[in-house]
Amino acid sequence: xxxxxxDPGPFNVPEGATVAFNCTYSNSASQSxxxxxxxxxxxxxxxxxxxxxxxxxxxxxAQLNRASQYISLLIRDSKLSDSATYLCxxxxxxxxxLTFGGGTRLMVKP
Amino acid sequence: xxxxxxxxxxxxxxxxxxxTLRCSSxxxxxxxxxxxxxxxxxxxxxxxYYREEENGRGNFPPRFSGLQFPNYSSExxxxxxxxxxxxxxxxASSPGTAYTDTQYFGPGTRLTVL
Numbered sequence: 401x402x403x404x405x406x407d408p409g410p411f412n413v414p415e416g417a418t419v420a421f422n423c424t425y426s427n428s429a430s431q432s433x434x435x436x437x438x439x440x441x442x443x444x445x446x447x448x449x450x451x452x453x454x455x456x457x458x459x460x461x462a463q464l465n466r467a468s469q470y471i472s473l474l475i476r477d478s479k480l481s482d483s484a485t486y487l488c489x490x491x492x493x494x495x496x497x498l499t500f501g502g503g504t505r506l507m508v509k510p
Numbered sequence: 511x512x513x514x515x516x517x518x519x520x521x522x523x524x525x526x527x528x529x530t531l532r533c534s535s536x537x538x539x540x541x542x543x544x545x546x547x548x549x550x551x552x553x554x555x556x557x558x559y560y561r562e563e564e565n566g567r568g569n570f571p572p573r574f575s576g577l578q579f580p581n582y583s584s585e586x587x588x589x590x591x592x593x594x595x596x597x598x599x600x601x602a603s604s605p606g607t608a609y610t611d612t613q614y615f616g617p618g619t620r621l622t623v624l
Contacts, residue, residue, distance in 0.1 A: 431609040443615040487552055495607045497566050500552030
């Protein structure tokens with residue numbers, strides 16, 4: 401079983417739609433959680449950290465469920481510029497050596 | 511921009527050769543981590559350097575080795591290249607090794623092994 405699992409997609413949605421991504425992780429002792437965004441052939445960029453209390457940044461909302469070992473990302477009012485691969489990232493250690501999921505590809509269409 | 515730079519941008523090598531990739535960390539950052547990203551997959555952790563010492567290593571063979579210099583820049587060396595080593599190699603710098611220290615990625619080096 402992979403340490404971090406994501407649905408690879410692609411998710412094809414129209415502009416303005418709401419889309420949700422989920423991921424699960426296997427190490428219950430994991431310390432920190434993130435969503436990164438990666439555009440085609442570019443480096444990953446931090447989108448947001450994920451906390452148990454949930455956190456929101458504009459159109460993006462992230463949620464962590466430690467009991468179920470499940471992380472979610474909700475994107476509201478999708479824009480064409482949201483088209484990218486979204487990487488679920490878990491830090492399974494006390495340090496910061498990151499474990500990435502395989503990514504979920506989002507394509508927003510006009 | 512993150513301030514993390516990598517060189518070269520692209521590289522083509524043949525099986526059995528050796529390669530060195532370079533990374534300059536963001537100012538004020540003392541930790542560099544290296545990741546390998548094969549096509550269509552998420553990045554995989556190779557190793558991390560903190561203040562010139564290896565601080566942790568992923569599931570990669572010994573032919574993957576690294577160095578960190580006093581200015582905290584870093585090198586990744588791969589010996590005896592195999593076809594499966596073809597990937598995007600990413601370095602990330604952070605201000606420390608705590609789980610609260612965010613990693614900032616460089617643009618990557620795309621390695622093709624023929």
